[in-house]
Amino acid sequence: MMKAIVCEEVGRLVIHERLSEPKPKENYAVVQIRRIGICGTDYHAYRGKQPFFTYPRILGHELAGEIIQISDNDLGLHEGDQVSIIPYFHCDLCQACMQGKFNCCNEMEVFGVHVDGGMMERVAVPIKYLIKTNDLSLDQAVLLEPLAIGAHAIARSGLQAGQTALVIGAGPIGLGIMALIHSMGAQAIAMDVNEERLKFAESWGNAAYTVNALQDPIQKVAELTDNQFASVVVDATGNAESMMNAFNYTSHGGSLIYVGLFKGDITFHDPDFHRKELTLLGSRNATRQDFETVINAMSRGHIVAEQYITHRCKFELLTETFEEWLLPQSKVIKAVVEI
Secondary structure (H helix, E strand, O other), X not given: OEEEEEEEEOOEEEEEEEEOOOOOOOOEEEEEEEEEEEOHHHHHHHHOOOOOOOOOEOOOOEEEEEEEEEOOOOOOOOOOOEEEEOOEEOXXXXXXXXXXXXXXXXXXXXXXXXXXXXXXXXXXXXXXXXXXXXXXXXXXXXXXXXXXXXXXXXXXXXXXXXXXXXXXXXXXXXXXXXXXXXXXXXXXXXXXXXXXXXXXXXXXXXXXXXXXXXXXXXXXXXXXXXXXXXXXXXXXXXXXXXXXXXXXXXXXXXXXXXXXXXXXXXXXXXXXHHHHOOEEEEOOOOOHHHHHHHHHHHHOOOOOHHHHXXXXXXXXXXXXXXXXXXXXXXXXXXXXXXX
């Protein structure tokens, strides 16, 4: 028997203490979970604001652990290996999958969102969704998924070394994007409404410049770019007003990437869109290659996990700690559960 934390309904997390042990099947591995990252999806589910979500649900899709059972496989994985889990379960049959775009599968099931996830002591996972992390710490391994989302947005943008990108939103995803931009030899301009987050964007994310979105941001971005604006703009806010305003900061011939998700409609001024010949891109989830990009950046010392993780608690204390992390005064950037 083992323990799991279940989101029974909106606003209610409960520890279940007598769940059956996962039974390994062919092409599956059993993973002992050691770290669980808490992300915006978990907070939204708890508050009842996550679309396409049903209760009860075991949350948890940012995961790191150790393989305790596994069969022969082509990935070179063995019992005792430390792993992270790629939580985007795809069908392999739809047009997106046939093109290798597994991150936007027609039948996507995200572990811990559409199906029960990893907020438990042990999980059985298809081997193909595991990625070896023996050369990383557990803290680094649990950050791969949220940082890979940022890596995917950067890959979608076509940003090159030496270029400058504007990143709107200094939350966990936006901060990761800034750090990865710096790691590839490009520059990031950080924009947010929170001065403390902007300072963190400089110190941890290595943002070259910061812009307060409440203090004449269009003029400031113009000054920082010699009135050319940014050839790449990434909006990581999930805020409709911000996402629509992002067109104002994009240069002629530039690209705007939405990595933040807003549940509703976005509009833009078509004559300006055509005049600039802009490219508008969505960015969803991440690929194995994006995970590898983050591992490479970590191995070169460009991602400092210890500073990014601002809050921790033990597994048994999460049900009484979770609501504290929802409060703005807690100033959470990334919270991690330890097992």
